[in-house]
Amino acid sequence: MDNNGLIRRIIRAKETYLLLLPGVVWFVIFAYIPMYGLSLAFKTYKASLGIFGSPWVGFENFTYVFRDPAFMESVWRTLWINLGRMVFEFPVPIVLALLLNELRLQLFKRSVQTILTFPHFLSWIVVASVLINFLDMQGMVNGIIRLLGGDPVNFLGNTSLFVPMLYITDIWKSAGWTMIIYLAAISNIDTEQYESAKLDGASRLQTMWYITLPSILNTIVVLLILQAGLLMTAGFDQIFNLSNAATAKAGEILDMYIYRVTFQSAADFSYSSAVSLFRSIINFVLLLLADRICKMLGADGLFPPIRRKQRRAAWAKGM
Amino acid sequence: MHDRVEPLDIILAVILGVFALLILIPFFNVLTVSFVTQQVYLKSSILLFPTEVTLENYKMMFADGRIWTGYRTTALLLAVGVPLNLFLTTSMAYGLSRPDYPFKRFFIFFVVVTMLFNGGIVPMYLLMKQLHLTNTLWSIVLVYGINAFYLIIMMNYFQNLPLAPSESAKLDGAGEWTILYRIILPLSMPIMATMTLFYAVDRWNEWFNAMIFIRKSNLVVLQLAIRSIVIDSQISQQLNASNVQAQQFTEGMKMASVIVSMLPIMCVFPLLQRHFVKGMLVGAIKA
Numbered sequence: 001m002d003n004n005g006l007i008r009r010i011i012r013a014k015e016t017y018l019l020l021l022p023g024v025v026w027f028v029i030f031a032y033i034p035m036y037g038l039s040l041a042f043k044t045y046k047a048s049l050g051i052f053g054s055p056w057v058g059f060e061n062f063t064y065v066f067r068d069p070a071f072m073e074s075v076w077r078t079l080w081i082n083l084g085r086m087v088f089e090f091p092v093p094i095v096l097a098l099l100l101n102e103l104r105l106q107l108f109k110r111s112v113q114t115i116l117t118f119p120h121f122l123s124w125i126v127v128a129s130v131l132i133n134f135l136d137m138q139g140m141v142n143g144i145i146r147l148l149g150g151d152p153v154n155f156l157g158n159t160s161l162f163v164p165m166l167y168i169t170d171i172w173k174s175a176g177w178t179m180i181i182y183l184a185a186i187s188n189i190d191t192e193q194y195e196s197a198k199l200d201g202a203s204r205l206q207t208m209w210y211i212t213l214p215s216i217l218n219t220i221v222v223l224l225i226l227q228a229g230l231l232m233t234a235g236f237d238q239i240f241n242l243s244n245a246a247t248a249k250a251g252e253i254l255d256m257y258i259y260r261v262t263f264q265s266a267a268d269f270s271y272s273s274a275v276s277l278f279r280s281i282i283n284f285v286l287l288l289l290a291d292r293i294c295k296m297l298g299a300d301g302l303f304p305p306i307r308r309k310q311r312r313a314a315w316a317k318g319m
Numbered sequence: 320m321h322d323r324v325e326p327l328d329i330i331l332a333v334i335l336g337v338f339a340l341l342i343l344i345p346f347f348n349v350l351t352v353s354f355v356t357q358q359v360y361l362k363s364s365i366l367l368f369p370t371e372v373t374l375e376n377y378k379m380m381f382a383d384g385r386i387w388t389g390y391r392t393t394a395l396l397l398a399v400g401v402p403l404n405l406f407l408t409t410s411m412a413y414g415l416s417r418p419d420y421p422f423k424r425f426f427i428f429f430v431v432v433t434m435l436f437n438g439g440i441v442p443m444y445l446l447m448k449q450l451h452l453t454n455t456l457w458s459i460v461l462v463y464g465i466n467a468f469y470l471i472i473m474m475n476y477f478q479n480l481p482l483a484p485s486e487s488a489k490l491d492g493a494g495e496w497t498i499l500y501r502i503i504l505p506l507s508m509p510i511m512a513t514m515t516l517f518y519a520v521d522r523w524n525e526w527f528n529a530m531i532f533i534r535k536s537n538l539v540v541l542q543l544a545i546r547s548i549v550i551d552s553q554i555s556q557q558l559n560a561s562n563v564q565a566q567q568f569t570e571g572m573k574m575a576s577v578i579v580s581m582l583p584i585m586c587v588f589p590l591l592q593r594h595f596v597k598g599m600l601v602g603a604i605k606a
Contacts, residue, residue, distance in 0.1 A: 009421050010420075013421060015495035016414050016417045016495060017420075018496070019410050019413055019495055019496070020410075020414035020415065022406065022410055022411065023414070023465055024411070026407055026461075026465055027433060030443075030446075030461060030462060030464060031433040031437065031438075033438075033446055034439070034442040034443045034446055035433075035436060035437065035442075036438075037438050037442025038438050038442055040441070040442065040445075050445075051445055051449070096335070099335055103332060104324060104328050105324070105332060108332060108336075111339070112336070112339045115339040115343055116342060117592070118342070119342060121520050121584050121591060122524070123524035123526060123542050125526055125542045125546045125549075125550065126542070126545060126577055126581060128549075128550060129545060129574075129577045130345050130346060131345060132549070132550070133348065133349055133570065133573070133577075134344075134348055138361065138570070139348075140366065143365040143366075147365065172341070172342065176342075204325075205327070229435075236527075237527065241546070241550060258439070262441055263531065269441055269445060272441040273442065276441050276442075279439070280436055280438075284435060284436055
């Protein structure tokens with residue numbers, strides 16, 4: 001297409017650009033400028049000169065970052081905790097969705113679904129408050145333990161119990177919501193498959209295993225990839241509100257480390273930016289890596305479904 | 320055809336029922352504790368129902384005043400923030416959903432990049448400082464303008480609307496903004512309701528940005544008010560257990576503030592419940 005045609009098409013679409021303008025301005029100021037702000041990782045921040053004016057120093061900040069043993073510890077701790085999440089938390093909503101989908105008592109089914117999704121809409125501050133009340137030394141769980149003659153357990157003030165408690169409380173808050181995503185995927189399955197399986201005499205457990213599970217495999221893979229892309233991030237809200245002086249060390253994931261060095265001690269913004277940039281890059285690489293691995297294993301992955309849809313749309317237009 | 324209830328259904332019902340109870344009981348316990356005195360709370364090991372109901376905790380909580388400040392700030396945040404969210408998200412989603420214009424793919428890419436990569440809190444804080452927005456409500460209003468996931472969901476919804484009405488309006492000489500407000504929005508009430516609820520809940524639960532950007536005690540958001548009543552006092556309690564002065568709040572008062580902050584969510588929850596499955600379905604098609 002020649003330049004004139006393009007310009008004419010741009011002029012014709014000027015009202016569309018006007019629609020995009022407010023959103024684009026917002027994204028530039030509050031998403032892209034902060035992204036550029038990570039360039040502070042290679043600068044030394046001077047408040048008077050701002051993000052743009054501060055002088056460049058190369059990789060100096062990173063040498064300091066990697067010299068701090070607390071930094072590397074927090075990196076490994078983050079990876080370790082989040083890998084544990086993938087092993088212990090990730091399957092729970094899948095199992096819940098499969099079980100709930102099999103349940104025939106409709107009213108009961110709907111009530112369970114309602115109850116399970118509710119905590120998702122509360123902040124971690126409220127959830128932590130509810131669970132601290134339930135689990136602390138005076139709480140109901142310890143009351144039951146005492147009644148049964150056991151010794152009360154300090155669930156949330158105990159370093160060795162802290163990480164398992166993270167998994168349990170996160171399941172408590174979010175498994176129900178993630179379950180909804182899988183239920184939505186299940187509701188898209190063609191019912192004919194179930195009819196013919198029934199005619200062949202398959203039991204309900206068999207149809208669950210051989211029809212339902214394979215049909216939602218792609219959804220599972222997509223959520224797994226997204227989870228992999230958060231390996232360096234997930235969990236700040238939860239840990240910030242559930243940890244206390246006794247468990248602070250066990251819960252110092254990378255984001256807690258960034259928060260501590262930025263907002264609690266003498267702030268060095270260049271240093272924090274270097275850590276943040278490191279975190280973002282690792283996340284991004286892990287996301288692409290997980291996507292690539294899934295494609296190698298024959299699954300659809302994150303991006304192809306979109307592209308395929310567009311190709312189909314383009315093809316339909318060509319007809 | 321009516322399915323028979325088999326033993327399998329009983330097993331499933333028991334498993335799922337236990338899970339549901341494990342979620343319900345802690346909430347129920349919070350409610351009970353909020354209605355009993357500290358003495359009763361400390362004496363009884365398992366509190367299922369309050370033996371004698373007292374409203375003392377609620378009186379103490381409102382007398383403390385932090386909850387009022389929190390409510391006021393969060394209400395203001397919703398009143399200013401949610402309309403802004405809806406304006407930014409709707410106009411951009413509609414713009415992106417228009418068929419075929421130059422650089423359309425670039426703009427979609429421009430949005431998707433922000434889903435994969437973000438600067439994080441440090442540059443955001445410095446930006447807010449440079450814009451002189453720290454310690455103002457505007458910092459938390461503006462920091463959360465568009466949620467890229469919601470934007471994509473909305474764009475997909477607009478893309479699936481019939482083109483004919485807007486095409487004929489265009490022939491009548493209507494501009495894109497007029498079409499959006501006169502024709503598209505009336506057709507989009509379900510998705511608008513969903514978006515309003517989603518954004519309102521997100522704003523209601525706002526605390527992290529507020530904690531970083533706002534250090535003024537008369538601009539504390541509700542969630543941070545709860546945090547200062549429940550969690551901070553918990554921490555100071557653990558740090559100096561012998562110090563009686565640190566234990567200034569009864570457990571009942573803490574739980575009363577939790578109840579008060581959950582109440583609005585509970586009220587809109589049936590609506591959320593009805594809308595979010597639809598919203599998720601549209602989102603799932605994209606994913």
